[in-house]
Amino acid sequence: MTALNDRQISATREAWSAIEPETRAMFRTLWETPELPMMEYEAEAALSSWLSDHGFTVERGVCRMPTAFRAVWSNGDGPTLGFLAEYDALPGQGNRLEPNRAPDGKRGGHACGHNLIGGADSGAAIAAKAAMEELGLTGSIVVLGTPAEEILWGKIAMLRDGAFDGIDALLTSHGDYQNGAPSRPCLSCVSAEFVFSGVSSHGGSRRSQNALDAAELMVQSVERLRAHQFSNAIIGHVLRFAGYMPSITPDEARLWITVRHEVFEHAEEVYNLILPIAADAAGYTGTEFREQLISASRGYLANDVMANRLHDSMQIIGPPAWDDDDLSFMRDLSEHCRPGQEFVLDRDVAVHTEGCDPYGQDDGEASFYIPLARANWAYPTGVLLHNWAATANSGHESQFKGGVFAGESLALTAIDLVSDPAAIDAAQKELVGRVGTRKLSPPRVGGFDVMTQNPESFWDSTWVSHDRLSS
Ligand SMILES: [Zn+2]
CATH class of the missing domain: 3.30.70.360 (Alpha-Beta Plaits)
Known part of the structure; x- marks a missing residue:
């Protein structure tokens, strides 16, 4: 169960409200400048200067990777939490902000919503830092700028070359077809x-x-x-x-x-x-x-302790509050993708433990070494990821609300974990138990x-x- 008290919750939510407008602006900036894996020059510059403006010490070009960065803030002894910013786009999936196929002539498109992940995870780190200062909690926050997720490359190279060293627990997010915290493998x-x-x-x-x-x-x-x-x-x-x-x-x-x-x-x-x-x-x-x-x-190594703590925070925040305009855009989009099919959009928040998610994620490799929680927010099932429709949706207010839900939930989870390091110990013990006798290459x-x-x-x-x- 969450260790959060009312003061911690309100301080974190206030910190999030303060950074939310800049986070939304970052969603937009990244969406308008889609860049292919390992060529995310503008995204890396935008995110690192944003974090630097908010008091993080940013090392750019970390691990000899020009579009990777490591942003660090610390105010004393305590846990070190890592946030994973992703910001690469997919080739051929560019689309204008319309609920129909409308190629925009750009080389790539944010058909996996990484514009939202880069903004939400970095914004969450900024909010968590502000809340820690306000609440007098000590510890460290690291934001890893991780390029080339779409080719499952960036985090593997950064893990190999030491960028994850010293991090006790990882927090990240991704759009999916449900809101909640997965504690189940992916491929x-x-x-x-x-x-x-x-x-x-x-x-x-x-x-x-x-x-x-x-x-x-x-x-x-x-x-x-x-x-x-x-x-x-x-x-x-x-x-x-x-x-x-x-x-x-x-x-x-x-x-x-x-x-x-x-x-x-x-x-x-x-x-x-x-x-x-x-x-x-x-x-x-x-x-x-x-x-x-x-x-x-590797695919994701499930971690119940991390997923449950994240889920507790998500319940406090509540699922994305879609309004009629949001729903109407997503309905139109779904109808263009899958004509005649029922519109399905998850409105709940849950821990997802059954089955295996059908995608790969390069943070899966990291999850075998450091316990990881991933905040999912929902796209309608009619909007296919890695498709032009996901690009259109990722640039729209309806999915900005998903990114906001994920970012605020991650910020609150960070405060929960920093104020209760025993939860991180329990998550690490669970990880060791799940890896078992497996020898990791x-x-x-x-x-x-x-x-x-x-x-x-x-x-x-x-x-x-x-x-x-x-x-
Ligand atoms: Zn993705």
Whole structure:
């Protein structure tokens, strides 16, 4: 149960009210400037200067990552709480602030609502700091600016390189289809690009070493094997480069594959089963191939202590207070996405313990080392995440209210945890119990130099890396 008393609740809520207008302005700023993973230059600048203005000491470019930061404030002994700001956008999902498909011509769009996470989690940290000062509570707050969540990359690299060191508990948020605190896993993911290299020639010739043939053979073989050998794994792929024109035999083809499963070790095992297929496909076609690891990330490690404390705060705050305008926009949007289907939007606040969430999150990797709570707020079920509709919704007041609900709940949870460090001890004990005898492999990310020095080459599919999952 929460240890919060009335004075702590009112001081924190006042601190939140004071920062809420700036938080909302940040939602808007980030939404209007969507930037692809590892190219979040404007978002990083906006968030770090905001935190600096509110008394945080900000180290920019932490871990040699130009769009990462670490903002710290401390007023003495006590717990160290970490807030995780995300702010990257998704390619191809730009949309104007309209309840219908209206491409805005931008390279990316906030189709996962990270404009709200970056604003809410940073605003929560600012409010928690102000409330701690007001209440005379001591401890430290760290805001990690974590780029490239969408490729499950930033937090893995920051974890490996020490940015999470010294943090006792983690607080973050994400839009979902419910309001509340999940204490259940999400999917682990291994992600890599396979680059096949052949020989170009006139498309009419028959003996050329066709890189696209190799990539397509790999896709088909993986799918055939999946049906019988690892049907419970989710395998996604895109062909990122597949040639220029039919009359030039493709001398390069790039296949990006993700393997997802609830159990990290199983995702890894499946990945290792499909790896030889790349070699075989290259062998059949007389081409060569290169494995370019992107990342391997565990899914979320549930933590009941953290989820229950967050839920207590959410109940005090209450679910997002959507008005008629909000509901009407979201209804229109849902109707455009899924015509004729019932409009469903969660209005409750709950702890969610059943099942497994169908997405991956790179904070999952961190949750195996530091107890983590994630505040979820609801999108209507008709609005698909990673879709233009989520971009439109994430720029609208109706979802700003979700971000506000999450931010205020996180600020209150921070005060709860700082004033009751025994809860953090209990959360850490739960984590140790859940990890059990599992041996955790060190965090693995690939292409560090490319991502940090030339991310454009990752996004135009010309990058070169020799990092493999098992090196
Ligand atoms: Zn996301």
